[in-house]
Each structure stands twice: as structure tokens, then as C-alpha cells.
């Protein structure tokens with residue numbers, strides 16, 4: 327099934343009837359930004375949960391192609407309104423931002439449906455499941471002129487802000503290299519057992535799902551990055567995702583080594599390391615910062631405002647920035663064009679056979 331077919335029969339192209347839908351009145355600063363959520367799996371449910379603690383955001387309604395996912399969301403998040411269909415959802419007059427939280431193959435049709443309705447689009451990463459689709463989506467969104475943003479959480483994570491601050495102070499010395507390392511004993515991870523699309527080559531795999539965050543972070547911290555070379559180990563079953571991948575990138579002249587694998591015993595590793603001549607900084611388990619001046623890694627306490635947990639802090643700060651995006655204020659969230667730059671590197675790696 328193509329992404330367009332799966333979008334509940336909705337047209338992927340802007341139509342005159344769609345753009346004639348209910349216009350949103352200018353938002354008063356006292357009024358919360360209205361959110362519509364499409365896709366009620368792991369990440370859509372996380373949005374329902376986390377948005378509830380941001381006073382400036384209000385989930386107005388949601389929809390998922392799977393009725394069971396809709397029922398579960400209503401049971402677990404009482405008060406969730408389920409729309410009759412996606413077009414009804416994005417046309418609601420109280421919706422400012424449409425959050426697209428489906429698997430990547432379906433991002434484009436829903437993003438276009440929302441944009442055609444004049445709604446701001448907040449799309450999950452990776453932007454789409456194919457580079458062609460991503461190029462088309464970026465051009466189509468630019469033509470529609472609706473603001474868009476993509477959910478790379480390192481855009482707002484206090485630990486990523488900390489890395490950026492230390493880099494701009496120059497306290498690591500001259501940057502010599504960046505290492506990205508991920509290992510998962512099981513892919514998809516246990517908590518993603520229901521997301522079987524993550525096992526499939528068509529739109530899943532840990533290179534797209536996880537390393538895209540590190541590529542985004544590198545672009546955020548260092549500027550443009552390009553792929554120099556890659557090697558990928560594929561399983562014999564051509565429908566399944568990669569077993570391992572390694573790649574070399576260059577970001578602002580800095581060499582980047584990337585290595586990723588899944589399967590086998592041992593704790594999962596999600597490590598991003600920046601090495602300077604004076605010190606190195608490392609993100610482990612996504613958001614925990616540690617530092618070395620040549621000795622053993624020692625943890626760094628990163629202020630995370632009201633949130634004791636860096637993961638929650640990252641998500642909450644992202645939602646505060648989503649509120650700013652919804653109000654048309656300045657915000658640090660990357661747009662689809664930047665997500666396309668990330669995806670160009672990721673799909674470049676995955677094109678190696």
C-alpha cells in the first residue's frame with residue numbers, strides 16, 4: 327500500500343475544496359495552540375501524554391487508521407476526541423498545528439493534507455521513507471507556503487544546548503573528530519514490539535530511526551555535513567532492514583565516524599562523542615552528558631529547568647518550542663528542508679548494497 331492510499335483515501339494534493347476549509351482565527355496569546363494528532367502509536371501517545379503538561383498546547387482531536395489504537399488512546403488519555411477521518415481532523419477550526427506521527431511512508435500525504443488546509447505541520451522524522459518523496463514534499467510544502475517543522479528532539483534538548491555552548495566557548499580546544507555509535511541487542515527494541523515496520527527495509531531500520539537524530543545534531547552543532555563513504559551489512563531476506571552499518575562523514579571539515587549494529591548480548595549503546603584537543607564531551611543514553619580531559623569519563627550536571635529527567639526535559643522543551651511555532655514566534659525547530667539534508671545522508675548510507 328502506498329502512503330497516499332493509506333491516508334484514508336485522502337488526496338495528497340492540495341485541492342480547492344481543502345483550501346476553502348474552516349480558516350483559523352488569529353490566535354490570542356491567552357489561548358492555547360490547538361493540536362491535531364495523526365497516528366496513535368508509541369510516539370503519538372507520547373505526544374498526548376506530554377502535551378497535557380504544557381499549558382500553551384491543547385490536543386483538540388486525534389485519529390489513527392487503526393480503530394483499536396483510537397480506542398486505546400481514548401481509554402488511556404480520557405477526554406481524547408477521535409475525529410471521524412483525517413480530513414475532518416485537519417479541518418477543525420480549533421486546530422493550529424497538525425502533528426504527523428505515523429510511520430514515515432505516510433508522512434507526506436498527511437503533511438500535505440494539513441498544509442493544504444492552512445494548518446502548520448509538525449512532522450515526525452525521518453521526513454519520509456524515500457528520498458524522492460522527501461524532495462517532493464519539501465517542494466510541495468514550499469509551494470503551499472505553510473510553516474512546517476520536524477521533530478528532531480535535539481533541537482531543544484538541554485544537553486544538546488550544553489554541547490553547543492561548550493563548542494562556542496571553545497573550551498574543548500580544536501575539534502578533531504565526532505564519533506556516533508549505536509548498538510541494540512534487539513531491533514526493534516522491546517518497547518517498539520508493536521511497530522513491526524521498524525524491521526522492514528522499506529521504511530525502518532536503526533540507521534533511519536536513530537542515526538538520523540545524530541546527523542541532525544551534527545548539522546545543528548557544526549553546519550553542513552556530507553557523506554564520504556559507507557558499508558552496510560544486509561540480511562539475506564531483502565524485505566528486512568540492515569544488520570550493521572558503518573560510515574564516514576565530514577561536518578565542517580571535521581571527520582565523523584559512524585558505527586551501528588543490532589543483535590547480540592550486552593547493554594544497548596547510544597553514544598555521540600565530540601573530541602577536541604583539550605577535552606571530549608559525550609552524550610550517552612541520548613541525553614546524559616559526560617566529559618573527559620584524557621582521564622575516565624565523568625558525568626556533567628546539565629541544568630534542565632524544572633525537569634529532573636533529561637529525557638522529559640528534552641521533550642518538554644521541544645513542546646514549548648512547538649507552542650512558539652504554533653504561535654508564529656521564533657523557534658529552533660528544524661524545517662522539512664533541513665530534514666531533507668539529514669535524510670540525504672541517511673538514504674545515501676542505505677543505498678549501499
Ligand SMILES: NC(=O)c1ccc[n+]([C@@H]2O[C@H](COP(=O)([O-])OP(=O)(O)OC[C@H]3O[C@@H](n4cnc5c(N)ncnc54)[C@H](O)[C@@H]3O)[C@@H](O)[C@H]2O)c1
Nearest residue numbers: 332365366367368369391392395427428430432450451521
Ligand atoms: N522524534 C522521536 O524521538 C521519535 C521517537 C520514536 C518514533 N519517532 C517517529 O514517529 C513515527 C511513528 O513511530 P512510532 O514508534 O510511534 O510507530 P508505531 O508503529 O508505534 O505507531 C504508528 C501508528 O501510526 C498508525 N498508522 C499507520 N499507518 C497509518 C496511516 N496510514 N494513517 C494513520 N495512522 C497510521 C498505526 O496504526 C500506529 O498506531 C515514525 O516516523 C518514527 O520514526 C520519532
